[in-house]
Amino acid sequence: MADVATKTAERGDKPEHGVLVLAALILAAAVANLNLSVANVALPEIGKAFDASQTELNLVAVAYSLGLASSVLYLGAIGDRYGRKRMLVLGTLISIPACLVAAWAPTIEVLIAGRLLGGLGAGMAFPTTLALVTALWRGASRTKSIALWSGIGGSMNALGPVVSGALLLKFAWESVFLITLPLALIALVMVIKIVPKHVNETTDPVDNAGGVMSAIFVAAVVIAINFAGVPGKGMFALGLAVIGLLAGVLFFRRQARSKSPLFDLKYAKRSIFWVAACAGMIVFGSLMGAMFIGQQFLQDVLGYTTFEAGLSIIPGAVLMVLVAPQSAKLVETRGSRFTLLLGDVCCLLGFALMLFTWGDGISYLPVGIAYALIGAGVGLAGPPAAHSLTGAVPVKRVGMASGTADLQRDLGGAVMQSILGALLTAGYAASFSKQIGAAPGGSSISASVQTELEKSYSSAAQTAERYPQYADQIISAAKIAFTQGQSWAYTVGLVAITCGALLVWKFFPDHATELKLLGEYGTEDAPAAAS
Secondary structure (H helix, E strand, O other): OOOHHHHOOEEOOEEOOHHHHHHHHHHHHHHHHHHHHOOHHHHHHHHHHHOOOHHHHHHHHHHHHHHHHHHHHHHHHHHHHHOHHHHHHHHHHHHHHHHHHHHOOOOHHHHHHHHHHHHHHHHHHHHHHHHHHHHHOOHHHHHHHHHHHHHHHHHHHHHHHHHHHHHHOOOOHHHHHHOOHHHHHHHHHHHHHHOOOOOOOOOOOOOHHHHHHHHHHHHHHHHHHHHOOOOOOHHHHHHHHHHHHHHHHHHHHHHHHOOOOOOOHHHHOOHHHHHHHHHHHHHHHHHHHHHHHHHHHHHHOOOOOHHHHHHOOHHHHHHHHHHHHHHHHHHHHOOHHHHHHHHHHHHHHHHHHHHHHOOOOOOOHHHHHHHHHHHHHHHHHHHHHHHHHHHOOOHHHHHHHHHHHHHHHHHHHHHHHHHHHHHHHHHHHHHHHHHHHHOOOHHHOOHHHHHHHHHOHHHHHHHHHHOHHHHHHHHHHHHHHHHHHHHHHHHHHHHHHHHHHHHHHHHOOOHHHHHHHHHHHHHHHHHHHHO
């Protein structure tokens, strides 16, 4: 087996030892997917441990996807140039100390930094997995492989809270950040021994300046969103937003003029590429946003244990795995447009159910159905989105396509979590402030206590422990405030998903036109791919 990597060669539409190679790539991707969501179920415990604000909890949840999203285009391009396997090995290796830093973090700031480091490691590894799938497989085999990569990867993301919840029954919150250590070690060995060393890599120089600009653009905008609703942080958020948007303008100007662009606008402007990218960001972001808020709602408002909250995700994970292969068939028979729209409809129904039924005292049924619908939506949308992105570029540019596919998950997740988290924070604080103002004797509550009550649900729960005579009133008010905050978030989520569906409906080509365009792209890009 030690020589498999050097002997592997493409045969027809798939590589030699294709099953083992695909297993290694999916396992490496699973490390990143699990790490994206393992923190969600532990957020209430983390909040209590550090007396964290809702904004700090938002950053714990979003830091991993932020690190991944801000670096994935740049690192994907470096992999294209200097070796995809090398980047995959390095990224998987970095995930090990990153997990340890997060698990042993003495402060909330160190925990956020550990999550960010893990995201940067995933930025090296994750885009490489899809780039290699795209480079090593062809035709229907590629579609099926992408469907497996997408479905299993997405289900691992959804199963993160289940495993975390089980651990938290007996261990402290630190344990959830150690879940991926054994997987990372196994993946590292498999990648080294099985994955081919070089597959259709480019000799073009890497746009390092563009890479730095793209990282600043994504990071500044996402962090600005998180602080936008925090009292006293308005100017800080505005300054970051200006920096981020300026970096974005400079980045796209540079890409339009560069001879070796990091993000080739020649391919990005193709409707099959940019519409799939935007639609995928919204769909994958809806999954991350739903799990982020939902795990806190189930524990804080409904009183679920960590394990029960984790188990609530199971319908979504199961539907994701079952639907992804069917999605691949739909792409072949009905086209990407139809399949993307079907995924959007499922996510839309899931968010509508959360908005109109999730409140204090509800049964599990609307929770399970909502997660099942969102899981089915992601399972349907994942394969056509990735298929469209990779099909719209030549093989030498699959690092760009796979990086954009990862951005669907990671930037979509970071932005949606940040927006929904900011709305949750603002809605929670506004509701609690209103309740205090309307309560008899509310004017006697000191400013410091009111700040603690409005900071987060976990902070309100700790305040209730200090004032047991008012504990019932405080917890009741916190539940009402949290429910109000999540309603704000889910309303905006519904609007975003609707916009994504309209975008696909209006601008993505029908099946016949899609096949024609993909054929034209293949003919047009063949000289570039062969050079």
